[in-house]
Each structure stands twice: as structure tokens, then as C-alpha cells.
Amino acid sequence: MRRYGKNTDEDDVRVRPSRRGTRPRTHRRPAHEDAQEGFVLTVDRGRITCLVDGVTVTAMKARELGRKSVVVGDRVAVVGDLSGRRDTLARVVRVEERSSALRRTADDDDPFERVVVANADQLAIVTALADPEPRPRLIDRCLVAAFDAGLDPLLILTKADLAAPGPLLQAYLPMGIRHVVTNHEELDEAALATVRGLLAGRVTAFVGHSGVGKTTLVNALVPERQRATGAVNAVTGRGRHTTVSALALPLPxxxxxxxxxxxxxxxxxxxxxxxxxxxxxxPDLEPGTAECPRACSHDEPDCALDAWVAAGHADPSRLDSLRRLLATRERREGD
Ligand SMILES: Nc1nc2c(ncn2[C@@H]2O[C@H](COP(=O)(O)OP(=O)(O)OP(=O)(O)O)[C@@H](O)[C@H]2O)c(=O)[nH]1
Ligand SMILES: [Zn+2]
Incomplete structure (x- = not known):
């Protein structure tokens, strides 16, 4: 075995890329085998906070991962100092295959897509019924992103003390989207239990326009949040209540x-x-696309879905819903 100087510890010998050039891969392997599994809680300017065997560990991406992104929700392999003590830094050497990836681009013309959350299985779209006014096109866009990523959408309508949910819900009932209506004055145990029931055993990404009451709701759901964000902020040095980076919080x-x-x-x-x-x-419309022209957008005159619905195979409101969602991909003022 080659020696790399007397001050290097085992870990350095195995993992850190040599300053003198590339080393055969085989030297790196053993370290990866004793890597521990971590769950990424947040990523802030390259600092990855992950949970490793119940301990919150700060890590950097190993250079060998190159441009591969590490995002909240990722399952990763971590090596190095896993004590979680202040000023220690571990290394993420592998990102496990993702079961889902919620993506977005900064806007529709931007080909650079970012994975926002990995491995979620549900997308909670938080919308206020008033103050700020609901933005159905933003909801529709979030729904499209959820469907694209294979996440089950859940509509959370907040501020029910200010406006009734009826009109908004009418647009979403034909889509069969699950929903829950909340009101911060009545965020008691019974109301929270309903929301918790919908989140139980799942990894739910919460998205929403600023000011809709997302923080109010999340804080009620996760009483530990203050402590959790406090711990993360001790690492990132960021303010207490602003959500700057996505953050994973365990439900009690x-x-x-x-x-x-x-x-x-x-x-x-x-x-x-x-x-x-x-x-x-x-799924009720999908079989109807068998007769569509190749690469049909399902929102064009030759689309076979019109005939399929006219023949009574599915409810026309379902086709309207699908087309409304597909149309949100076209950019409009205010998106
Ligand atoms: N009337 C009413 N106000 C609410 C309700 N929930 C939250 N608010 C208020 O709405 C404002 C915004 O709430 P936040 O929880 O900070 O909203 P947010 O979505 O986290 O906003 P950002 O932090 O900007 O992303 C606050 O003044 C809350 O007190 C509600 O159910 N009813
Ligand atoms: Zn079609």
C-alpha cells in the first residue's frame, strides 16, 4: 500500500483526492463501504445538514460527486466525522437513487431545471382563501409539477376565517384532488389530527406563495420546529423564521x-x-389516447379524447380539467 505521509489518517488515505494526482479507484472503495446512511434535512450554500443514525451532521459534497446535486430529502452515504459536534465536517460520497424528484425551472423559458425536493411522495399545495387572493393558475401549475414528478397532490386551503372555500373547490373537485381547509384560530388538536392523518407515514413537500400561512401551519404541526430550525440555524447562521432553503422536519x-x-x-x-x-x-382518460395522433398534446383539434368523452367513456369535466392543466404550460402574464 502506498503511503501518503505520516499525518494522514485512514480516512484521508482512502477518500481525499490526492494532491499529487489521481489515485486508483480501488483505494477509495473501502471507505464507501463503511459509509453511513444519511437523510438530507437541508442544504445551504453547499453545506449539507443530514440526519445520520439520529445525529444531525454537517457535511460537504465529496469532490468526486462532481456536479451531481444533493437536495433535501436525498438519501446519501456519508463518511468522516459523524459525531455531529460543532465545527466538524463530514463528506457525502454517494447519493442514492431517487424515488421521485420535484423539479422546477425559474420560469418557463428557462431550460435549467432544478430538483427542489427528492424522494417526496406527496405535494401539499398551500393556498390562502384570501389575503393573498388564491391564484388558481399557480395551483394548477403546482398540480402539473406534482403529476409530472409522480407525487400525490393535497390541497391545503388556509384562512377559512376570511373567505369560504366553495368557489375554489369547485374547480378541483372534478380532478379528485384531496383537500383540507384550515383556519389558524381553530388550529386545535382536532383540526391538526385531520391534517396529520393525511401526512402520516409520508414525505410531504409543502409549497405555497409567500404569506399564505404555511409557516403558521407547519409550526403547529411540528412543535419541535423552533428547536429544529434553531439547530440548523446554528450551522447556517441564518435568521430564525425565514425559510430560505427547503427544510425537512419530522412530524411527532x-x-x-x-x-x-x-x-x-x-x-x-x-x-x-x-x-x-x-x-x-x-387514468379514466388515458385509454382514450390510444387513437390520438403521434405526439398529441391532447389539447389540439385531432385529439381523440373529444370523441372518447362524447362516447360517454368519461366525464367531460375531466377532459376540461386535463386541458386546463395542460394549458398552464403556456406562459401568461402574471405567472
Ligand atoms: N386570518 C388568518 N390569518 C392567518 C391564518 N394563518 C396565518 N395567518 C396570518 O398570515 C400571515 C402570514 O402567515 P405565515 O405563516 O407567516 O405565512 P407563510 O406562508 O409562511 O409566509 P412566508 O413566510 O412569507 O413564506 C401571518 O400574519 C399570519 O398570522 C389564518 O388561518 N387566518
Ligand atoms: Zn390527444
């Missing part, structure tokens, strides 16, 4: 699931979305 109780809080969004770019994946969210 065994297998209660995770909430992934994300910074308030103004828009949700959909450059990356493939319309053929959106149709999967409409």
Missing part, C-alpha cells in the same frame, strides 16, 4: 412522516414538464 410520533417546508414561491416554471406524464394523473 412513530412513522408520522416528514414535512419538507420550502421557501415561498412566486411562480413555478414548467419548462421541463412532459405532457404525456400529466395524462397519467387521469
Amino acid at each position: 410520533g412513530p412513522d408520522a412522516g416528514w414535512v419538507i417546508d420550502t421557501p415561498g414561491v412566486r411562480s413555478f416554471g414548467l419548462h421541463h414538464v412532459d405532457p404525456s406524464r400529466v395524462i397519467h394523473a387521469f
Whole structure:
């Protein structure tokens, strides 16, 4: 075995790329084998905070990962100092395959897509019924992103003390989207239990426009939040209440699931979305696309879905819903 100087410890010998040039891969392997599994809680300017065997560890991406992104929700392999003590830094040497990736682009013309959250299985779209006014096109865009990523959408309508949910819900009932209506004055145990029931055992990414009451709701769901954000902020040095980076928070109780809080969004770019994946969210319509022309957008005159619906195979409101979602991919003023 080659020696790299008497001050290098085992770990350095195995993992740190040599300053003198490249080393055969085989020297790195053993370290990866004793790597521990970590769950990424947040990433802030290259600093990855992850949970390793119950300990919160700060890590950097190993150079060998190159440009591969590490995002909240990722399952990673971590080596190095896993004590979680102040000023220690571990290394993420591998990102496990993702079961899902919620993506967005800054806007529709932007081909650069970012994975916002990895491995979530549910997307909670938080919308206020008033103050700020609901923005149905933003909701629709979030729904398209959820369907594209294979996440189950959940509509959370807040501030029910200010306006009734009826009109907004009418637009979403034909889509069969699950929903819950909240009001901060009545965020008592009964109301929270309903929301917790919908989140149980799942990894739910929360998205919403700034000011909709997402923080109020998440804080009520995760009483530990103050402590959790305090701990993360000790690492990042950021302010206490601003959600700057997405952050994973454990819901209290065994297998209660995770909430992934994300910074308030103004828009949700959909450059990356493939319309053929959106149709999967409409299993009642999907068989009707068999007669569509090749690469049909399902929103054009030759689309076979009109005939399919006219023949009574599915409800016309379902086709309207699908087309409304597909149309959100076209950019409009205010998106
Ligand atoms: N009337 C009413 N106000 C609410 C309700 N929930 C939250 N608010 C208020 O709405 C404002 C925004 O709430 P936040 O929880 O900070 O909203 P947010 O979505 O986290 O906003 P950002 O932090 O900007 O992303 C605050 O003044 C809350 O007190 C509600 O159910 N009803
Ligand atoms: Zn079609």
C-alpha cells in the first residue's frame, strides 16, 4: 500500500483526492463501504445538514460527486466525522437513487431545471382563501409539477376565517384532488389530527406563495420546529423564521412522516414538464389516447379524447380539467 505521509489518517488515505494526482479507484472503495446512511434535512450554500443514525451532521459534497446535486430529502452515504459536534465536517460520497424528484425551472423559458425536493411522495399545495387572493393558475401549475414528478397532490386551503372555500373547490373537485381547509384560530388538536392523518407515514413537500400561512401551519404541526430550525440555524447562521432553503422536519410520533417546508414561491416554471406524464394523473382518460395522433398534446383539434368523452367513456369535466392543466404550460402574464 502506498503511503501518503505520516499525518494522514485512514480516512484521508482512502477518500481525499490526492494532491499529487489521481489515485486508483480501488483505494477509495473501502471507505464507501463503511459509509453511513444519511437523510438530507437541508442544504445551504453547499453545506449539507443530514440526519445520520439520529445525529444531525454537517457535511460537504465529496469532490468526486462532481456536479451531481444533493437536495433535501436525498438519501446519501456519508463518511468522516459523524459525531455531529460543532465545527466538524463530514463528506457525502454517494447519493442514492431517487424515488421521485420535484423539479422546477425559474420560469418557463428557462431550460435549467432544478430538483427542489427528492424522494417526496406527496405535494401539499398551500393556498390562502384570501389575503393573498388564491391564484388558481399557480395551483394548477403546482398540480402539473406534482403529476409530472409522480407525487400525490393535497390541497391545503388556509384562512377559512376570511373567505369560504366553495368557489375554489369547485374547480378541483372534478380532478379528485384531496383537500383540507384550515383556519389558524381553530388550529386545535382536532383540526391538526385531520391534517396529520393525511401526512402520516409520508414525505410531504409543502409549497405555497409567500404569506399564505404555511409557516403558521407547519409550526403547529411540528412543535419541535423552533428547536429544529434553531439547530440548523446554528450551522447556517441564518435568521430564525425565514425559510430560505427547503427544510425537512419530522412530524411527532412513530412513522408520522416528514414535512419538507420550502421557501415561498412566486411562480413555478414548467419548462421541463412532459405532457404525456400529466395524462397519467387521469387514468379514466388515458385509454382514450390510444387513437390520438403521434405526439398529441391532447389539447389540439385531432385529439381523440373529444370523441372518447362524447362516447360517454368519461366525464367531460375531466377532459376540461386535463386541458386546463395542460394549458398552464403556456406562459401568461402574471405567472
Ligand atoms: N386570518 C388568518 N390569518 C392567518 C391564518 N394563518 C396565518 N395567518 C396570518 O398570515 C400571515 C402570514 O402567515 P405565515 O405563516 O407567516 O405565512 P407563510 O406562508 O409562511 O409566509 P412566508 O413566510 O412569507 O413564506 C401571518 O400574519 C399570519 O398570522 C389564518 O388561518 N387566518
Ligand atoms: Zn390527444
